[in-house]
Amino acid sequence: MLTDFLNLCFPKVCYACNALLGDNEQFACTNCRHQFPVTNFHFNNDDSVLKVFYGRLPVQHATALFRFEKKGMVQQLIHNLKYRGFEEVGTFLGAWLGTELKQIPAYQTVDVVIPVPLHKNKLRKRGYNQVTKFGQEIAKSLEANFTDDVLIKVSNTSSQVTKNRITRWLNNSEIFKATNLNKIAGKHVLLVDDIITTGATMEACGTVLLKNNNLKISVAAMAIA
Structure with missing residues (x-):
């Protein structure tokens, strides 16, 4: 009742x-x-996401759950996650993608899942990182560790929505730093984010992680634009 x-x-x-x-x-x-516009990239050995990083970041494997379309249902879903406080959307999408990735041998070797971080000011304002629960669910499915204290965003940049690839890269190239690197040394790291557009944010994060560690990086996102 x-x-x-x-x-x-x-x-x-x-x-x-x-x-x-x-x-x-x-x-x-x-x-x-x-x-839902599912991509099935990881099931079909489709390298569409991997191509985003060619010549920019040595990514082992890359996928996205959905294709992002303006004014589409995926945009509405992620908007509710990021701006309306519906954190459970991240849980829903992470469990979905995690269940699929655990069937793929290439992702079964992932040791650590790391979310793209928010700047502390934005985190304080929003109250949560929209990628945290997404990453936690994927880590649970892959029986991997989840850590959000290795990557730190040190510069509070403006919105990335209207920037082109070059502007995004310049905007992102020096805004992340790595700490607690002993946690990921020699590991297979899965870097996760909400939407991949130009790939500049993940490129910047991956570049920082690779500077000081003998590790492998793969990426996964909720959607690709």
Whole structure:
């Protein structure tokens, strides 16, 4: 009865289309789940994400769960995660992708999952890093460690949305630093983020990590634009 009362007062809605969820639905309605623009890159040996980093960062493996489309359901989903406090979206997407990656031998060797960090001011304002739960769920599926104290964002940059690739790289090239490097020395690191556009942010993070460590880097994201 309490559950029914709570659902009446605070109805559960789909984070992708805002439709009311049925009793057996969580996070996203059945209709949206069937329409999500999944990439299946990791199942099809598709190197579309890997190509983003060619000649820029020595990435072992790379994938993204969805294709990002403006005004599409994935944009709505990630908007709810980043700006409306719905952290459970990260849990939902991380569990989804993690379940798939644990079936792929290339990702079964991942030792550590690291999220792209937020600057402390933005973290304080938002209250959470939107990639944390995503990364934690992937780490759980891969039986890997999750650590968010190796990469630090030291410069509070402006929004990346309208910047081109060169501007993004210049904007990102000196804004991250690494610490606690003993945690990842010689490891296979999976770097995770929400959206890959030009790849400049992950490139900057990966470059910092590779400066002082004999490690391998792979990347995974919720979506690729």
